[in-house]
Amino acid sequence: MSILVNPNTKIVVQGITGSFGARHTQLSLAYGTQVVAGVTPGKGGQLFENKVPIFDTVAEAMKETGATVSAIFVPPPFAADAILEAVDAGLDLAVCITEGIPVNDMVKVKRAMLGKKTRLIGPNCPGIVTPGEGKDSHGGCRIGIAPGYIHKKGNIGVVSRSGTLTYEAVWQLTCRGVGQSTCVGIGGDPVNGTSHLDIIKMFNDDPETKGIIMIGEIGGSAEEEAAEWIKQNCKKPVAGFIAGATAPPGRRMGHAGAIVSGGKGTAAAKIAAFKDAGIGIAVTPSEMADTLLKMM
Numbered sequence: 001m002s003i004l005v006n007p008n009t010k011i012v013v014q015g016i017t018g019s020f021g022a023r024h025t026q027l028s029l030a031y032g033t034q035v036v037a038g039v040t041p042g043k044g045g046q047l048f049e050n051k052v053p054i055f056d057t058v059a060e061a062m063k064e065t066g067a068t069v070s071a072i073f074v075p076p077p078f079a080a081d082a083i084l085e086a087v088d089a090g091l092d093l094a095v096c097i098t099e100g101i102p103v104n105d106m107v108k109v110k111r112a113m114l115g116k117k118t119r120l121i122g123p124n125c126p127g128i129v130t131p132g133e134g135k136d137s138h139g140g141c142r143i144g145i146a147p148g149y150i151h152k153k154g155n156i157g158v159v160s161r162s163g164t165l166t167y168e169a170v171w172q173l174t175c176r177g178v179g180q181s182t183c184v185g186i187g188g189d190p191v192n193g194t195s196h197l198d199i200i201k202m203f204n205d206d207p208e209t210k211g212i213i214m215i216g217e218i219g220g221s222a223e224e225e226a227a228e229w230i231k232q233n234c235k236k237p238v239a240g241f242i243a244g245a246t247a248p249p250g251r252r253m254g255h256a257g258a259i260v261s262g263g264k265g266t267a268a269a270k271i272a273a274f275k276d277a278g279i280g281i282a283v284t285p286s287e288m289a290d291t292l293l294k295m296m
Contacts, residue, residue: 021073120193126163154179160215172289188255218244
């Protein structure tokens with residue numbers, strides 16, 4: 001089992017003909033991901049890599065190929081419209097990799113998505129990987145920019161605001177012979193589609209996921225909300241790491257959402273919430289996997 005996506009998931013790539021979208025589509029295809037369509041307005045009828053049909057619209061791509069998930073590699077000025085196009089087409093999931101989308105655009109997107117079927121992961125995220133059964137866990141589902149080879153099929157769920165720290169946690173697990181059920185980078189923007197809590201609930205309900213690594217960072221209150229739910233409801237061991245302990249107040253660190261203001265969103269407050277919830281604390285990033293494995 002896995003959450004959100006599996007090796008049978010059919011994917012459409014919005015922005016497949018751009019250099020970034022093309023490169024990561026090639027890597028996903030090489031990983032064994034079922035990329036069944038691309039979308040670039042004005043390039044409908046062409047083929048990507050002589051095998052993936054390109055369409056002018058998401059609705060057309062979905063109708064012709066049965067795609068249920070979109071990967072969005074569209075430049076920031078047009079990315080909000082690309083998300084809404086996926087929502088209007090009725091896809092199950094949209095994974096937006098784009099960094100630098102104006103916050104005002106995302107506020108409008110979230111409002112427009114209320115009551116709609118589509119779940120959004122991101123923006124400004126590394127995406128999702130559900131490793132497969134094949135050699136080096138190929139034959140899985142890789143959506144986004146995560147390096148496929150570091151993953152291994154198994155039963156640990158990983159959720160993170162940071163792309164790089166997602167890869168670090170995954171590689172630590174794989175090096176210890178421990179595989180992952182699904183790895184989800186939710187992104188570091190202040191207005192995003194899916195929270196730590198949303199993913200933790202899915203991992204808690206997934207019978208194949210036996211333990212969870214949750215990686216947060218300064219800014220916002222999402223980690224505290226997840227910790228409160230974990231304390232009351234989660235039946236599985238959870239290890240956590242909070243990035244940004246040394247960040248000065250009022251300065252944005254790395255991600256647009258990583259800013260401490262008005263005394264809220266500090267690393268200390270998040271770590272305290274983790275401890276209160278019984279979440280194992282990794283003091284440094286190098287201890288994430290070992291912290292969880294000791295708990296298990």
